[in-house]
Amino acid sequence: MAAPSSIQSRVIYLEDGWGEIKGKAIDELEKLLNTGFEKKTTKLFGPRQYVDIYTTCYNMCTQRSPYNWSEHLYQRHGEVISAYLTGTVVPALRNKHGEFLLKELVRRWSNHKIMNDWMMKFFMYLDRYYxxxxxxxxxxxxGLKHFKTLVYDVVKGNAVRAMLDVINSEREGAVIDRPLLGACVDLFESMGMGTLEAYTADFEEAMLDNTREYYARKSQQWVEGDSTPDYLIKAEAALDCxxxxxxxxxxxxxxxxxxxxxxxxxxxxxxxxxxxxxxxxCRVLLANDKSEDLSRMFRLFSRIPQGLQPMANIVREHITAAGNDVIVRREERIEGGEKDSNQDPTVVKELLALHDKYMAVVTEQFGGNSLLQKALKDAFVEFVNRDVGKFKNADLMSNFCDRIxxxxGERLSEGEVEEYLGKVVQLFSYLTDKDLFAEMYRQQLAKRLLNQRSASDDAERLMIGKLKLKCGxxxxxxMEGMMNDLAIGVDHAAEFETHYKGRAPELGLKSDFNVQVLTTGYWPSYKPLDVALPADMQKCMQVFKDYYDQKHNKRRLAWMHSLGNVSVKATYPKGKTYDLQVTTLQACALMVFSTETEMLPLDAVTQRLNVPEExxxxxLHSLSCGKFKVLSREGEGATIKNTDKFGFNLKFTCPMRKIRIPMASLEESHNPKRVEEDRTIAIEAAIVRIMKARKALGHQQLVAEVLSQLSFFRPNPKVIKRRIEALIEREYLERDPDTPNTYRYLA
Incomplete structure (x- = not known):
């Protein structure tokens, strides 16, 4: 508002000017507030009326002293508001209670804001200068301070109680006047003069205490009368409200x-x-697969500090119990007389199904929460490493992979094979003896590859890739080296075939043959057998050796006859012929009997084959006691004895023309001694690495760091201590002379 343009010609005395302002503006304003008006449409003062009042105030404030009435006008501004509040507003509120008090308070607060606004406009010049x-x-x-002191401080206690009563009635299902409560909250916020101090101290704290009492009472009623799912439904609904x-x-x-x-x-x-x-x-919900109730339980308890830990403990205990049941059932079957075998896919399938089930619960119902994932992992680590019988679970898992x-083995589609392999690798990740699984898996992979029993190279590489992703x-x-050996071997075989093709008669070869060259470091170690080969086989070996020596003059060939395969054509009386798919050792034994008409004792066969008796x-057991008895045997019982005799079975018949005769492996499924040697090397390497970096370290800290670095197995701390002693003897480490429990690295 600009200052009036006309020049004041006379002095305005205080009472004269005030009388004019009061009569034209203040009395009129109070009358309108008391009688009521439509706030949205009624204009209290027109522009001309307002300008006259403002001009009077302006002139009274710009007169020279002693006629400058700024101080008096400021004082009377406050007196007018105070008088109206104490004389009109407070009496109107004094005898009202409950919702009636709130409605009257809101009406009077709304009027006060109008009054305060117009009073500020009338005396605006005071704000600008005085x-x-x-x-x-x-x-x-x-104006706000006067309302706070004279009205708000008087009625706030009753107003808060009335507001809380209304809120509680809404909690019980009643329909309330929400805009009324919103207006009350606006009043409390405004009394903070730009902060929420009044709202927080005068209303919020009381409201929170009231809420605490209300839900303490309600929750006790619910917990005594409702099931856990019903209680949680009510709690979630209350939180939403x-x-x-x-x-x-x-x-x-x-x-x-x-x-x-x-x-x-x-x-x-x-x-x-x-x-x-x-x-x-929680245990009952898990046992009965109540997914919706479990999701709600997770949502609600994740709201409170450390709220998921007790739930995670129950989940871990439940999954552990379910997994232990699988292991116990296997133990009971063995004790009940079932053969203890590493070919037991039932256990692995049950563990995989268990993992699928609870992984889905953790992912879908528990949102993949890290604490619940850890509970799942801890549970599986506990029972997956609980071995019963003479075969470890690592052995069962490796054999399950071998089956598929x-x-x-298992008749599965490519998609099912891939799915199973992924699940087994997840189960494998819980093993503490990962190196033991690796040794067994490598042995079985070698058998599949060398015996051409692998169903798919792609599946083999897929499994190796999954293990690599999990363990490095x-x-x-x-394993990758073994696969590469076979891939390279195809090219080698083609080159060799080109070399001797068409020269077989010249070289005196009567049989087709091929040789697979393996890299010693990649494949499992096999015990060489100096078996007495038939002349034709020896000639084939010599031809290949001459070729290989000429091609790689610095490499040495070591022949592993226990890994070879031979297709032998067997001709029986009446012209019956069979193609026998056998190992090299079985073929050599058959050749021994091909020219013999009499039964041979065990020691004679052993001498002719030049192999150990075992x-x-x-x-001989595979050829005379199996499904296809191509040799006849004189002896009793299922076990071969030194007194048994053997001969060619001329009465052998079979509806199939091509027959595969399996033979028990000469090698163990894994070499425990080799595994222990590898572990010893890994432990010592970890100790040296740590000590080289730290220079000096206490015993407990060293053991702890070694355990943290060894991810493929978890050795006993006593074993680590023995390896430390061994390194001290070999002068890699020494004991600190001043602190015996501390080691120092020797560069």
């Missing part, structure tokens, strides 16, 4: 405090009782 010059509260601030309540009429800053009170009263105080409630607790990867390239380097027994 208030600023004397550092006083602005007219608007002064409280959250909506903030949106409808409370300040947004109240939401986290309000929900924290609800969480504490409904969830935190009753958590143990709810989780362990008989007949409906070799021909004649060091874990799978030898090996000879296995060969």
């Amino acid at each position: 208030v600023k010059h004397h550092n006083l509260p602005t007219l608007s601030e002064a 409280e959250r909506a309540r903030v949106g409808h009429y409370l300040n947004a800053a109240t939401e986290p405090k309000l929900l924290r009170v609800c969480d504490r009263e409904m969830l935190e105080k009753h958590q143990t009782e709810l989780l362990e409630k008989e007949g409906s607790g 990867l070799k021909t004649g 390239s060091q874990f799978t380097s030898k 090996v000879c027994k296995r060969i």
